[in-house]
Amino acid sequence: xxxxxxxxxxxxxxxxxxxxxxxxxxxxxxxxxxxxxxxxxxxxxxxxxxxxxxxxxxxxxxxxxxxxxxxxxxxxxxxxxxxxxxxxxxxxxxxxxxxxxxxxxxxxxxxxxxxxxxxxxxxxxxxxxxxxxxxxxxxxxxxxxxxxxxxxxxxxxxxx
Amino acid sequence: xxxxxxxxxxxxxxxxxxxxxxxxxxxxxxxxxxxxxxxxxxxxxxxxxxxxxxxxxxxxxxxxxxxxxxxxxxxxxxxxxxxxxxxxxxxxxxxxxxxxxxxxxxxxxxxxxxxxxxxxxxxxxxxxxxxxxxxxxxxxxxxxxxxxxxxxxxxxxxxxxxxxxxxxxxxxxxxxxxxxxxxxxxxxxxxxxxxxxxxxxxxxxxxxxxxxxxxxxxxxxxxxxxxxxxxxxxxxxxxxxxxxxxxxxxxxxxxxxxxxxxxxxxxxxxxxxxx
Numbered sequence: 001x002x003x004x005x006x007x008x009x010x011x012x013x014x015x016x017x018x019x020x021x022x023x024x025x026x027x028x029x030x031x032x033x034x035x036x037x038x039x040x041x042x043x044x045x046x047x048x049x050x051x052x053x054x055x056x057x058x059x060x061x062x063x064x065x066x067x068x069x070x071x072x073x074x075x076x077x078x079x080x081x082x083x084x085x086x087x088x089x090x091x092x093x094x095x096x097x098x099x100x101x102x103x104x105x106x107x108x109x110x111x112x113x114x115x116x117x118x119x120x121x122x123x124x125x126x127x128x129x130x131x132x133x134x135x136x137x138x139x140x141x142x143x144x145x146x147x148x149x150x151x152x153x154x155x156x157x158x159x160x
Numbered sequence: 161x162x163x164x165x166x167x168x169x170x171x172x173x174x175x176x177x178x179x180x181x182x183x184x185x186x187x188x189x190x191x192x193x194x195x196x197x198x199x200x201x202x203x204x205x206x207x208x209x210x211x212x213x214x215x216x217x218x219x220x221x222x223x224x225x226x227x228x229x230x231x232x233x234x235x236x237x238x239x240x241x242x243x244x245x246x247x248x249x250x251x252x253x254x255x256x257x258x259x260x261x262x263x264x265x266x267x268x269x270x271x272x273x274x275x276x277x278x279x280x281x282x283x284x285x286x287x288x289x290x291x292x293x294x295x296x297x298x299x300x301x302x303x304x305x306x307x308x309x310x311x312x313x314x315x316x317x318x319x320x321x322x323x324x325x326x327x328x329x330x331x332x333x334x335x336x337x338x339x340x341x342x343x344x345x346x347x348x349x350x351x352x353x354x355x356x357x358x359x360x361x362x363x364x365x366x367x368x369x370x371x372x373x374x375x376x377x378x379x380x381x382x383x384x385x386x387x388x389x390x391x392x393x394x395x396x397x398x399x400x401x402x403x404x405x406x407x408x409x410x411x412x413x414x415x416x417x418x419x420x421x422x423x424x425x426x427x428x429x430x431x432x433x434x435x
Contacts, residue, residue: 142344
């Protein structure tokens, strides 16, 4: 509990710092993603003119359609692999995660297979909605993970 | 909940008749596992997960060379032979001798309940003015180890007298428990030990239900000692963040009744050794 709390506060702190220093120019949810092209150009124009700003390079390295916030992804990964939280590795192979189970399919190429992020989220929120016999834990419905935690897990899973 | 129960039951019980009795249930389990593990002979299921896990099996066979449960058998023999304070002993309660594990669990017509071996042992003690033993840990495992060892080679032979509504209800209750999802993680026994048997949770391969009752008590490396079947039920319930039931309470006894019927015909080979 304490650990989780500490983790959360570190996370909040990190997000705040990043937000304040302006090194993350990426939108954090779908709605903003759809309006991102104009905002991006807007952001880049002033940045380019201010010579002592650094983020111009980071912006160029990111894929045009979407760029996952590394901090959110890292937080999502921590939740996904943590034994007391998502514990997804109990049933799924994910990257090089230690001792994965194989009750569920390996989580691979998720972006290609789930172009609709909401569908991916629904699977994690309550797998039994789509498949009543699913052995997968209904993380959202049974309040094992909070909505916010699930959002972060989705961000991470989508990078796989 | 009802719907899930029924759909899982349908998954498992391919019997066409609407009124599936215990024997139809058992055959459905056997056929299901046969389909899943065609190369595993029927009599192998008594070896639990090692029937389907060749790698774990090698380890297990090495452990069985120097069985970790041996000292408990010896301690149990002492218990069996030592008279109670009143001069009587287990021998007086169980005149058939120590090789009696295959006679349990059974439906007790008079008391209208499922009688298990640990319960019968404690009834014997209490009738003779002795304190009952605890049902999960401690010396009950010694006497159970001795009885299990003496009973090796007998076969599981549970009966559910169809003319006794109480017995039928107890069986059905145990079956319902087995198929009901519970706990924060929303698992039924069937999710792990039927639907996903042979697959891995982390590194643990899930064992078939057939064969679950043949080898108790079990020396578990994780426990560092021998423990009872109901202790194991408690563990599986806790893993899914469900509140465990009372050891030897009605629910677990009915579960044992159902589970044991599913192992009918399997050879008793306790005590066992597991990871």
